[in-house]
Amino acid sequence: MKKQHGPAFKAQQIELAQCPTCKGRTVVRGVFHDLACVQCNASGWVDAQTGDALPLELLVTALGSMLHQAMRNLELSRRIELLSGPAAIYQQNNRRGAGGSNYTGD
Structure with missing residues (x-):
């Protein structure tokens, strides 16, 4: 030590x-x-x-770090979800609308 x-x-x-x-x-x-x-x-x-x-002091610190790690993981999964899948295709500009704007088909 x-x-x-x-x-x-x-x-x-x-x-x-x-x-x-x-x-x-x-x-x-x-x-x-x-x-x-x-x-x-x-x-x-x-x-x-x-x-x-x-002890209470150590428990609060440990639970706080676990919470921060879980929040980071959740934010990372949300970012990955936004970057892939049908929502990403829907959000990007395909220049098929009037004046070269985004056409979504809605």
């Missing part, structure tokens, strides 16, 4: 996994009603390597 003085320059990425006890639902079935899962502190997520519940 490298010696270091002070905090790290980059936050360490923590791999998350769904809680095996509640399967990500944050509650477990009691006899008469649902109870908060004690394995994951009712968050539905645990550390993927150790299986332990994460």
